[in-house]
Amino acid sequence: MSVGESMPYKSKDKQRVFNKEFMPHIDAMYNFAYRLTLDEDDAKDLVQETYLKAFRFINSFEEGTNAKAWLFRILKNSFINNYRKVSKQPNKVDYQEVESYYNSESVDEKITTDLRVETVQHMIGDEITNALNSLDIDFRTVIILCDLEGFTYEEMAKILDIPIGTVRSRLHRARNLLKEKLVNYATSMGYKDKRK
Amino acid sequence: MEVEKKQQCSELLQLVIDGQATQQQRHELDEHLPKCECCRNEFELSLSIKEGLKSRLKKPNLPSELATSIQSKVLELA
Incomplete structure (x- = not known):
């Protein structure tokens, strides 16, 4: 590089x-x-x-x-x-907001309790694809690089020109947003949480 | 779970899931998971999402002529 x-x-x-x-x-x-x-x-x-x-x-x-x-x-x-610059993608992410979101723990708790492993395992490719595609481009990118392409944080930092700490926080936030999307899909598709 | 501890666990989970944790960090998580249902759930859920992304995401088909087209354009540049 x-x-x-x-x-x-x-x-x-x-x-x-x-x-x-x-x-x-x-x-x-x-x-x-x-x-x-x-x-x-x-x-x-x-x-x-x-x-x-x-x-x-x-x-x-x-x-x-x-x-x-x-x-x-x-x-x-x-x-x-x-x-x-010509796309209709949402504006660049406000990372001040990201950092403050990252520092609040309440979000994780709620998502984890609302989404079950079994539900995710029953989801088909279309649902996961739609959830990923609906993420803002910066969040989608870190998930693609990490989860689909298997790049290390260090490689991602070089590809994206950002510090490793930002890679980690952006990835964390991206995954929480993806979980939120999956919860919404699960709800709209009528997946039931057996514990309730 | 207290806020600070929860955040530390989330960071640790992510490092382990992404294969970026040190041996000591992996050991730390191995020790913690059996004692904490909340983290265990989050760990399993995150793993299953990562696995779902890798194995079930629809892959676009590479256009058959793309590689040839690139190579012939590169020949023109050379």
Whole structure:
């Protein structure tokens, strides 16, 4: 993920590194792009743009380092630059509000008691997908990176350009919001809590 | 459960669930869970959501021509 530290590649090496290090991640890249844009054509354009940028800036990539995180970072930045400003996504999250929310414990208690493991296990992909997609983009992103792609907090901090502490608090808040959405789905679908 | 303790537990749960906890933190949670139903419930629920996200989320199909299209555009740039 370092920038400008490696030696420039020779022309034939650029192709080789591109195909060997970058192309194997195209599935994950498309998934990420699709979950950000929620549109197949936009996802395709975003992935293509990211790969072309990656090729142009390939000298900033050190062979053998974390290509997937490096690509995800470019994709995320391209998304912010191109799509976010024209999209109808809610405004950027107020992190002052996030931190104060994070520091209040009452929310966790309520959600945990309102949602059961059995209920989640009975939910189908559509319900979980809808709940995830309804989250604000910043919250959706940390869940995708952590739970779907398995990035570490440190990798996420680099991809998102935020401190690790913020990764953790945003993830915590994102999961609580997701639980709230799942509670709402469960209620609307008529899942019953057997304890009541 | 007192507020501060609850918050510490939530943070610990998240670290363990995400595979980011140290051995000592995992041990701390292993010690705590049998004694606290609230944290046990939260742990199991969080695990099941994480598992549901990983295994049941609908995956978009990668457009078949995308990789070829990228590689031919890169050839033009090279």
